[in-house]
Amino acid sequence: MNDFAGRTALVTGGGSGIGLATARLLAERGARVxxxxLDPTGVPEPLVGVRADVTDxxxxxxxxxxVLERFGGLDVLVNNAxxxxxxxxEANGLDEWWRVLDVNLLGLVRVTRAALPALRGSDAAAIVNVCSIVATAGLPDRALYSASKGAVLSLTRAMAVDHVGEGIRVNCVNPGTVDTPWIGRLLRAADDPGAELAALQARQPTGRLVTMDEVAQTIAYLASPHAASVTGTDVAVDGGMSGLRVTRR
Known part of the structure; x- marks a missing residue:
């Protein structure tokens, strides 16, 4: 596919995980990305790495x-950081609440505000926010993370209605538990990594973790011309976790 030929995309948090998988896929499909x-030194070509702190x-x-000076414009923004x-x-101190909200919510706000003038100049502008299944499903011990992602979901819909008249589509993707380096670090820190992995797999009806490429494919669809009539939507990529209740036999 070459559906992003001639387009420019910007992906935050693209040094690893879902962000890197998305950036690579967009480049494979013709985009300049x-x-x-925070550390773009390991970003592979043809991707262009730029150091940025979304809290600043x-x-x-x-x-x-x-990015705009290098590429001359912008068509796609993926807020993944x-x-x-x-x-x-009550488990997290208020400093931690501020830190997570500063990255997950206000980081998205800062990047979007900086990118909007350029996106208005595109004839196929799209913003895709990486949210989470915790925005729509209650999971234990995720109060702060859920609050930050719930705000991202609501903000996505508000942005969609605010900018639809400008030709800018805004959607979000809600991944379930994804096999990322972050999950890998959590498993390594667990008392019993094997049991913890089995528990994570079991809570998804498919019985396995979501892959980074599966999330990247969904992001690419929402950002592509194929989704020209899709805006204000959240798409779950969660192995059925948010809506299915499977009885194991």
Whole structure:
């Protein structure tokens, strides 16, 4: 497929995980792709790595300006940068609440605000926010993370209605438990990594973790011309976790 030929895409948090898988896929399908990350040194060609801290407005403004100077415009923005948190509503200190919200919610806001003027100049502008299944399904010990992603889901719909008249589509993808380096680190830190992995697999009706490529394919669809009539939508890529209740026999 070459459906992104002549298009420019910007992916935040694209140095690894879902962001890198998405950036690679968009490039394979013809896009010129810039990756914003705290450490873009390992970003492979033909991707263009740009250092940016989404919690710092000056850093974001400078990074987006660098991308625009290099490519001359912007058609697709993938807001993927994010961090996790575990615990109940009282388990995390307020400093941790501010830190997670600053990355997961306000980081998205900063990058989008910097990118919008350029997106308005595109004839096929699309924003895809990487949300999470925790925005629609209650999971234990995820109060802070759920709050941040619930805000992303609501913001996606608000942005979609605000900018539909400008020709900018806004959607989000809600991954379930994805086999990413972050999950790998959590498993290695567990007392019994094998049992923890089995528990994560069992809570998804498909019986396995979602792959990064599966999420990337969904993001690419939402960003592509094939989804020209799709806006204000959240798409779950979660192995049925949000809607299915499977009885194991």
């Amino acid at each position: 810039a990756v914003l990350d 407005e000056a850093s974001v403004t400078s990074a987006v300006a660098e 994010g961090i996790g948190a575990a615990g109940t509503v």
